[in-house]
Amino acid sequence: MNGYERIRAALEGKPADRVPVMLHNFLMAAREAGHTQRRFRENPAAIAGSFIQAVETYGYDGIVVDVDTVTVAEALGVRADHPEDQPARWAGPGIGSLAEVKDLPPPEVGKNHRVLVWVEAVRRLAEYFRGEVFIRGNCDQAPFSLASMMRGPEAWMMDLVDAKSRADAHALLAYCAEAALAFIRLMAATGADMVSNGDSPAGPDLISPAMYAEFAQPYERRLAEEARALSLPYALHICGNTTRILEGMIETGADALELDEKTDVRAACEALRGRAVFIGNIDPSGVLALGTPALVEDRTRELLEVFEGNARFILNAGCAIPAETPPANLRAMIAAARGA
Numbered sequence: 001m002n003g004y005e006r007i008r009a010a011l012e013g014k015p016a017d018r019v020p021v022m023l024h025n026f027l028m029a030a031r032e033a034g035h036t037q038r039r040f041r042e043n044p045a046a047i048a049g050s051f052i053q054a055v056e057t058y059g060y061d062g063i064v065v066d067v068d069t070v071t072v073a074e075a076l077g078v079r080a081d082h083p084e085d086q087p088a089r090w091a092g093p094g095i096g097s098l099a100e101v102k103d104l105p106p107p108e109v110g111k112n113h114r115v116l117v118w119v120e121a122v123r124r125l126a127e128y129f130r131g132e133v134f135i136r137g138n139c140d141q142a143p144f145s146l147a148s149m150m151r152g153p154e155a156w157m158m159d160l161v162d163a164k165s166r167a168d169a170h171a172l173l174a175y176c177a178e179a180a181l182a183f184i185r186l187m188a189a190t191g192a193d194m195v196s197n198g199d200s201p202a203g204p205d206l207i208s209p210a211m212y213a214e215f216a217q218p219y220e221r222r223l224a225e226e227a228r229a230l231s232l233p234y235a236l237h238i239c240g241n242t243t244r245i246l247e248g249m250i251e252t253g254a255d256a257l258e259l260d261e262k263t264d265v266r267a268a269c270e271a272l273r274g275r276a277v278f279i280g281n282i283d284p285s286g287v288l289a290l291g292t293p294a295l296v297e298d299r300t301r302e303l304l305e306v307f308e309g310n311a312r313f314i315l316n317a318g319c320a321i322p323a324e325t326p327p328a329n330l331r332a333m334i335a336a337a338r339g340a
Contacts, residue, residue: 003061004193007134010277011194011233011255013311019304019337022062022279023138024258027087027323028330029054036085041067041114047121048128048300055133057099057327060334062134065122066320067114069198071177072140073149075112077104084316088114093152097161098168107179110186126191131327136235137192139183142199143219146176153201162213169215179217181226188230188268195227196235196258204261205240217248224253239319246271260318261287269306278307281318289322293332300336 001008006020026047030040033050040046051063068087074080078090109115122137129135141149148156150172159165180197187195192240201207202216220236227234236249237258246268249257256277259268265281272278282288287299300315307313315337321330 003055003133004129004131007062007193007314010312010314015311017023019315020134021060021334021337022064022134023054023058023060023321023330024064024066024284024317025054025321025330026050026064026066027327028321029326031280031323032057032327037068037087038082038084040323041071041082041088042117044117044120044124046203047117048124051125055129058330058334062314063125063129063287064136064138064196064316065118065125065192066138067118067121069139069145070139071112071114071118071148072109072183073245075109075115075145076107076150076176076179076269077287080151082242086131090149093155094150095122095172098151098165098172101168101172103176103177107175107182108180109179115183115186118189122187122192123190126193126290130191134194135192136194137187137190138196138198139180139187139223141180142197142202142223142236143176143180143217144202146179147172150176157206158199160207160215170282170337173219180219180223184199184223184226185230187271188227188232192232194233194235195230196254196256197223198237198239200237200239203240203242204239204244209244213248217252220254221252222248228253233335235277237319243267245271250276256314257317258316260284262318265303265306269310272312274312275314277317278310279312279314281316284317284319284321284325286300286331288317288329289314289325291329292323293326293328296329296332297336300333304336 077094233255235256241262
């Protein structure tokens with residue numbers, strides 16, 4: 001089997017010849033290809049070339065095409081910084097109050113240069129690896145995360161606890177959903193094999209499960225439904241300990257959940273069994289970036305034991321792999337999967 005076939009098998013719940021590996025490694029891939037993050041995010045050839053080199057170097061099965069977490073938000077008017085060798089980052093809200101939502105222009109993300117760079121990079125990768133390596137086109141942030149950046153994280157949290165703001169909060173979420181849906185449609189046209197979104201501010205580390213159920217999950221479900229309508233599998237990523245909202249995340253209809261190391265892996269294995277694929281969840285910093293190859297191998301084997309006999313599993317880090325990760329550590333993780 002090739003990489004594409006292994007990941008397709010996992011999504012279909014079918015056994016593969018070995019555990020598939022899908023790496024969230026854009027930071028490391030760019031550095032190893034000799035690109036700063038500025039060069040990487042501004043040039044589709046740099047993005048595609050970085051991932052091609054990484055696959056040829058490490059021989060993994062699936063690419064997660066990611067750039068940063070503010071591309072769509074910036075297209076909606078959020079202020080962003082663009083450091084030379086760090087991903088672009090949030091620098092200020094796009095609106096001063098929820099009352100401004102009704103006056104916002106249509107979210108035409110398809111006209112944004114950085115969105116188009118991202119999409120073109122995925123198109124190039126899909127053309128290069130067609131049917132050999134699985135291409136997951138990440139579509140930046142889900143609506144709750146976008147709304148948080150539009151208002152600013154502190155103001156957004158205050159909006160959510162103000163009962164009088166409930167309708168306006170949903171109006172902002174609906175606006176952000178239109179932007180996220182537009183990005184998914186653009187990504188679907190590239191030939192990507194899968195789409196995904198991140199929604200980390202929606203996790204229990206920041207809001208209650210009840211707030212997640214009201215303000216985040218319904219909009220995540222809309223994204224999963226759109227992907228399904230476009231005949232693409234969909235993955236959802238939320239950072240932090242998501243154990244308390246696993247059921248809600250599964251009920252979005254996502255085909256896969258990418259979860260980080262704080263989530264109870266045994267609880268996730270049982271909750272997702274027969275319903276969705278688990279993607280993850282080696283600690284990207286404490287283990288992959290700062291650990292030894294022996295530690296990486298031990299943690300990987302522990303994870304593989306939890307999912308032994310469960311075909312709906314794709315090995316990855318729990319979140320983006322730091323640029324400083326030693327190549328030997330990444331090789332140790334992949335080698336453990338190959339020997340499983």
